[in-house]
Amino acid sequence: MTADPLPYPLRLTGTGIVLREWQPEDLTDLIALLDEPEIARWTPMPSPFDEESGKAYLKRAHQGRTSGSRIQLAITTDGGRPLGEVLLFSVNHDLREAELGYLVGHPHRRRGLASAALSTLSGYACGTLRLRRLLLRIDPANVPSTLVARRCGYWLTGEPPIVQEGPYGPTRLETWEYVDGRSATRPERQRNVAYRRYGGRR
Structure with a gap:
């Protein structure tokens, strides 16, 4: 039985944000966002990220969206200029999980955009798409990203790290999870690897 494709087009609204589909006219803003060593350090983006890279990126995003294989949305405050991106991919319908x-x-x-976007898409994935387990892969040295994950209710698992090569060297990706939108209890937090490593949130 073939799984239903992911919804397209899609527009989601969260606290202070609007998540919308990428458009061809976003090319200039996309290049400005992604042509940055800090992003290339933690993601498999090409570096430098030029016009050719931008056009190829938008083409792949459009193909992934129209085929229903992924959700890939620009982060905006009002539906206008893109300030970032949030995506959902590698969906396993049998296990009801996705990355x-x-x-x-x-x-x-430092405006809360990543947290708002991740929280909004996570809620949509669990509520509307009825996924049970959501995953993030983050290098522990990417501290701002780990803070976003924790803020949105994700918890570090004990799964072996995944080594990924990038233009600025390898990254060692650890797996974080969010299960059924359920908040962890205090005993669960104390047992959790992330809680022990990064400490309790005040």
């Missing part, structure tokens, strides 16, 4: 990712351009960080 998510997010990024925000350097000038737009």
Whole structure:
């Protein structure tokens, strides 16, 4: 039995954000967002990220969206200029799980955009798509990303790290999970690897 494709087009609204489909006219803003060593350090983006890279990226995003194989949305505050991206991919319908990712351009960080976008898409994935387990893959040295994950209710698992090569060297990706939108209890937090490593949130 073939699984239903992911919804397209899609527009989601969260606290202070609007998540929308990428458009061809976003090319200039996309290049400005992704042509940054800090993003290339933690993701498999090409570096430098030029016009050719941008056009190829938008083409792949469009193909993935129209085929229903992934959700890939621009993060905006009002449906206008893209400030980042959030995505859902590698969906396993049998296990009811998928992987998510997010990024925000350097000038737009420290505004809560990544947390708002991840929270909004996670809620949609569990509520509307009825996925049971959501995953993030994050290098522990990428501290801002780990803080976003924890803030949105994700918890570090004990799964072996995944080594991924990038233009600035390898990354060692650890797996974080969010299960059924359920908040962990205090005993669960104390047992959790992330809680022991990064400490309790005050």
